[in-house]
Amino acid sequence: MKAEIIAVGTELLLGQIVNSNAQFLSIELAALGIDVYFQTVVGDNKNRLLEAIEIARSRADIILFTGGIGPTEDDLTKDALAAALGRTLHIDQLAMDHVQRFFDDRKIVMTENNRKQALVIEGTTPLSNEIGLAVGIAFAEENKYYIVLPGPPREMKPMFTDKAKPWLQQHALTSEMPIYSKMLKFAGIGESLLEDKLIDLIRGQSDPTIAPYAKEGEVTVRISTKAPSEREAMVKLDVLEKKIAGILPENLYANIDVPLEQLIVDWMADAGLTLSAAESCTGGLLMESITNIPGSASMFAGGIVCYSNDLKKKLLNVPAAMLEGPDAPGAVSREVAEVLAEQVRMIGDSDFGLSVTGVAGPGYSERKPVGLVFVGLAERGRKTEVYELNLKGTRENIRLRTVKALLYRLWRRLEERKVATPLEGSALQ
Amino acid sequence: MKAEIIAVGTELLLGQIVNSNAQFLSIELAALGIDVYFQTVVGDNKNRLLEAIEIARSRADIILFTGGIGPTEDDLTKDALAAALGRTLHIDQLAMDHVQRFFDDRKIVMTENNRKQALVIEGTTPLSNEIGLAVGIAFAEENKYYIVLPGPPREMKPMFTDKAKPWLQQHALTSEMPIYSKMLKFAGIGESLLEDKLIDLIRGQSDPTIAPYAKEGEVTVRISTKAPSEREAMVKLDVLEKKIAGILPENLYANIDVPLEQLIVDWMADAGLTLSAAESCTGGLLMESITNIPGSASMFAGGIVCYSNDLKKKLLNVPAAMLEGPDAPGAVSREVAEVLAEQVRMIGDSDFGLSVTGVAGPGYSERKPVGLVFVGLAERGRKTEVYELNLKGTRENIRLRTVKALLYRLWRRLEERKVATPLEGSALQ
Incomplete structure (x- = not known):
């Protein structure tokens, strides 16, 4: 099955928003085993929309529309699609009741243009909108499948997942074998080195497929296979996962899509372990990435951003002799990283203390090169x-990679403890 | 002039990345007065790429390609475009030297496939790649203009701005009246309230145009006009800017595209003023956003992430009676915000001290609702x-908006000082 996604909206063509809907739907369709061959963006213009529909009908089996189904005159998606297929539009009574109730609940008089949001094409399945007002549509005609979804992602996503996806599975995908995937997450290794290490595996097999990609300092590998049942798929995926884990035992940290800091926070919180941190050149990024995870309050005590040497001395007891003078190692040094990690662990009365000191640039500092960073890991009793x-x-980049590198070291240390005292709820289930 | 953007890459069709290149180019083209009518995404497949090129040639004057110009067999953009136009490809010597130098500098043997990155279509203008290796292309044929750019945004953006845009201005836009814009930046006000306040102005005039948009907690308004010369455009834009400034005098912080923290860092560094911060629920995000700005080291002393009550007491001298007991105001309170700001200012020996304490959620804390936050601003002698x-x-969202709200208060305070002691280099030039 070949699909095309048509996003309708002049705001996309002006660059006011990015087409995240196409990304979401592409991921979802790939997981269903449907190949997306084209994504098209067209403005709120009926002729150009008709042109896009004609082109899509000539080359795709499944056409998904997002946007252009609101109440204003600019909202033309249903109009254009009905015109292209020679069908009429009518009000869906359930959808109309939903719109009317929205205004009644708020004690606002509904303006006439809002009736438009309850329009459906004759002889199609309405997809109800649980978040917003505009009703969606699903239907088949001449072995082509059409799905019309709203533009706002918070309306579009649940409508796709809860309404359109089951409809597609029931109507369009009856003869296809479903596709099953696992996301393998890696830390402490770059994308190109990872590809190098897995190259024989990637080249040597076509089922399951192996697709590595990198974003924001993390490397992810998606392994996928088609199978008649989830059980059969998982058997194949597990075999491959074990092979990959054997090649990169110190880098594979999860087989679900979870960031490393989430894993660390959850595991430390479960184990009753605590953490504090002292950051110089990362300036709060490390602590921010940890506290961004809900539940971090129970394992993270806090810490210090010791940007100035004064604060390094005053709050973290770094000896002046380490920072000043021609023969001193200086703020960006192994020695200072060690003191920072140990001191902040004691100040926070935590099990672990992390530290960062380095040159993030632009411009060097203490005659040390941009990109030189020392990270420290202190642990109670070690x-x-x-x-x-x-x-x-x-x-x-340097700040982000520093944080990822330090979190990687902390994760390795926690793994060592895990081997010593196994704990339930590991992400590698 | 009508444009179409064709992004080439199967990773886009799999949803592995979002098409941010199309957004960037759409904004840039709109600013040049070029209308983008379609954005198309196609995979690494020569036939489908040829199909996309044919369609774009039938409906656009300017066609911009991103992606598919790297060294691998999947990189087909130049091949397909040359085939569509019946032209040949050849190695551009300057581009080839650039690729060769990259490998020589790193003492790595260049593999043969890297020569592909120096290919250009015969009779076209190479666009050199200052960041990566693949050379871009610009050329005109039969009143159509073609631009080929790399896929990675950090290579694509500078190549467009520094190479492709001047080329388009010189070759494609000679008969058009150029468009001039100013970016007005606002803080301390949401997008909908700003639109409300400016609605009469937005509706009442068509030249200059006024386009508000919001991203990541900041509101920006772009005002644009076509004029034969920059001087004439600026006269019109200045009049409108003054009107807007008159309506929102306390929110308009710059007429260039600069984040608020950049303005604060630059201005405080120039004025020799210093800052420190104590954060609870934002967990480092405030300090991270300040230290993300190059040059912040000279104005930012550092600070404390006092996530636990223990650290609030130990490092910031918050009285236990304020935190504990049935009648205590608790950690999320006006009183604690005040102590945190004052104490951290003294610890950092700084001119200003900032503080945050609140409930970022999910889940309430101290029986206080999610979204309740207190931010403190201490200043030496006030x-x-x-x-x-x-x-x-x-x-x-709550963490981000808290940081923006507090930076807004600091900016207002700095503005008061500026009125008292005017300083050169204001962003409102």
Whole structure:
């Protein structure tokens, strides 16, 4: 089955919003085993919309529309689709009741143009809108399948997942074998090195497929296979996962789509372990990424952004002799990273203390190169370890990669404890 | 002039990445007065790419391609475009030298497939790639204009701005009156309230045009006009800017595209003023957004993420009586925000101290509702002020809006000083 996604809206063509709907639907359709061959964006213009519909009908089996089904004169998707197929529009009574109730509940008089949101094409299945007002549509004609969805993502996503997807599975995908996937998540390794390590596996097999990709400092590999049942698919996916885990045992951290910091927060919270942090060049990014995870309050005590040397001395007891003078190691040094991690662990009375000191650029500091960073990991009752990083890229890249590298070290340390005292609820289920 | 943007890449059709290139180019083209009528996404498949090129040639004057110009067999954009136009490809020597130098510098042997990145279509203008390796292309044929750009945004954006845009201005836009714009940046006001306040102005005039949009907690208004010269355009834009400034004098912070934290960092660094911060529910996001700005080291001392009550007491001297007990105001209170701001200002020995304490959710805390946040602003020699925020949205939204609201208060305070002691280099030039 070949699909095309047509997003309707002049705001997309002006760049006021990015077409995240196409991304969402593409992921969903791929998971259903449907190949998306084209994504098209067209403005709120009936002739150009008709043109896009004609082209899509000539090359796709399934056509999905997003946007252009609201109450204003600019909302033309249903009009154009009905015209292209020579069908009429009529009010769907259930959808109309839903719109009317919305206004009644708010004690507002409904303006006439809102009736438009209850329009459906004759002889089609209305897809009710649980979040907004405009009703969606699903129907088949001459072995082509049409789905009309609203533009706002918070309306579009649940309508697709709860209404359009089951409709497609029931009407369009009866003869297709479903596709099953697993997301494998990696840390402490870049995309190109990962590809290098897995290249024989990637080239040597076509089922399950292996698709690596990188974003925001994390590498993900999706493994997928078609099978008549989930059980049979999982058997094949598990075999491949074990092979990959055997090649990269120290980097594969989860087989579900979860960021590393989520894994760390959940695991430490469950195990009753606590953390604090002292950051220089990352300036709060490390603590921000941890506290961004709901539930972090129970494992994260807090920490210090010691941007100035004064604060390093005053709050974290870094000896002046380490920071100043011609023979001092300086703020960006193994020695200072060690003191920062140990001191902040004690201040926070935590099980673990993390530290960062480095040169994020632009411009060097202390005659040290941009990208030189030391990260420290202190643990109650163990010797503190410091790791030297030599990173490339912009200030933003260097800060992000530093945080990911340090979280990776913390995860490895937690894994060691896990081996010693196994705990339920591992992400590698 | 009508344009079409064709993004090439199967990763887009799988939903692995979102088509942010189309958004960037749409904004840029709109600013040049070029109407984008279609955005198309097609995979790494020569036949389908040829089909997309034929369709675009039938309906657009300017066709921009992004992606598919790398070294692998899947990179087909130049091949397909050359085939569609009946032209040949050849190696551009300058581009080839650039690729070769990259490998020589790293002492790596260049593999043969990398030569592909230096290919250009005969008789066209190469667009050099300052960030990556693949060379771009610009050319005109039969009153149609073609631009080929790389896929990675960090390569594509500078190549468009520095190479393709001037080429388009010189070759395609000679008969058009150029369009001039100004970006007006607002803080401390939401998009809908801003639109409300400017609605008469927006409806009442068509030249210059007024286009508000919101992203990541900031509101921007682009005002644009066509004029034969920049001087004439600026006269018209200045008149409108003054009108808008008269309506929203306390919210318009810049007439160039600069984030609020950049303005604050630059201005405080110039004025020799310093800052420190204590964050609870924002967990480092405030300090992260300040230290993300190059040059922040000279004005930002550092601060404390006091996530636990223990750290609030230990590092920031919050009295236990304020935090504990049935009648205590609790951690999320006006009183604690005040102590945090004052204490961190003194600890950092800074001119200003900022503080945040609140409930970012999910789930309430201290029986206080999600979205209740207190932010404090302490200044050397002045009474500390605390502002209560009642925010809606997700944890991420609440944290982001809190940071923007507090930076807004700091900016207003700095503006007061500026009126008292005017300083050069204001962003409102």
